[in-house]
Amino acid sequence: MSVFTGWLPGAVAFYEGLEADNSKAYFTEHRAEYDELVLAPMQALLDDLAGEFGEGRVFRPYRDIRFSADKSPYKTAIGATVGGSGYVQFSASGLGVGAGCHVMAPDQLARFRAAVADDRSGEALVAAVSAVEAGGVGVSASDRLKRVPRGYDADHPRADLLRDKDLTAWVDWPVEPWLHTPEAEDRVVDALRASRPLTDWLDAHVGASESERSR
Incomplete structure (x- = not known):
């Protein structure tokens, strides 16, 4: 198991190059840089986070262009899920961390609205949002x-x-010197912890889609 030490400047340079030349030729020529400087740190980070937040999964670098007018073949960011509701993304623009429910299935949306409308659970959500925002997360x-x-x-x-x-x-966060150090993991951990009032509320009142539970 590798140790997370941050994303080195070469990882930023890789994505700057991919933004300028989003082609198979560029990605193939720089695949070793992607594997070593981009993918390996993300996997090491997920390994570190797994004990507290759950297992992670890195998304493939290839875009689904079947129904898109944009036919560029590669994503210009590496993204990964963390546990059931967390998300981490790294790109030439910097680091992003999120948690919650990005897309709700119809049954989830119905439960969400019912819980929002209810005075007790609805006020609990308002309080949860305020707590998350007080922790510096929008x-x-x-x-x-x-x-x-x-x-x-x-x-x-x-x-x-x-x-x-x-x-x-x-x-x-934009690209700053700390991104190239283990401090990047501290930022991710702090953001995921700060998001817990929201994710706990969603777990309690929305949960997984019935279609996912039946699989």
């Missing part, structure tokens, strides 16, 4: 309805949350 939705969903009062005190179709804690 909370937001990437997809939101223009209006409160049918069946809920448009003047509901938590109308904004009812409009959300997902909810995620997220923080990112």
Whole structure:
């Protein structure tokens, strides 16, 4: 098992090059740099995090271009899941850490809205969001309805949350000297811990999709 020591400047340079030349030729020529400077540190980080946050999984570097107008073949960031709801991403722009529910299946969304509407669990979510933000991590939705969903009062005190179709804690940092040191792991750990009020609430009131449970 390797030891996480940060992402060296060469990892940033790899992605800067890939952004400039997103081609198979570039990736093939620099594959050893990707494996050693990008992938290996991410795997070492996941190994370190597994004991507290759960097993991680690194996403493949290849983009799914079947239904995309953008046919560039490679992702310009390496991303990995951490446990059931955490996420870590490294790129030429820096480091990002998130946790929560980025996409909700219909049954999850139904449970989410019911819990938001309920005074007890809804207020608990408001408190959880405030706690996460007090820890220096933002909370937001990437997809939101223009209006409160049918069946809920448009003047509901938590109308904004009812409009959300997902909810995620997220923080990112630009490239700084600490990124090339073990301090990067400390930043990830702190962000994931700070996100726990939200992830605990989602675990308790939303949970996994029924389709995933039946697999």
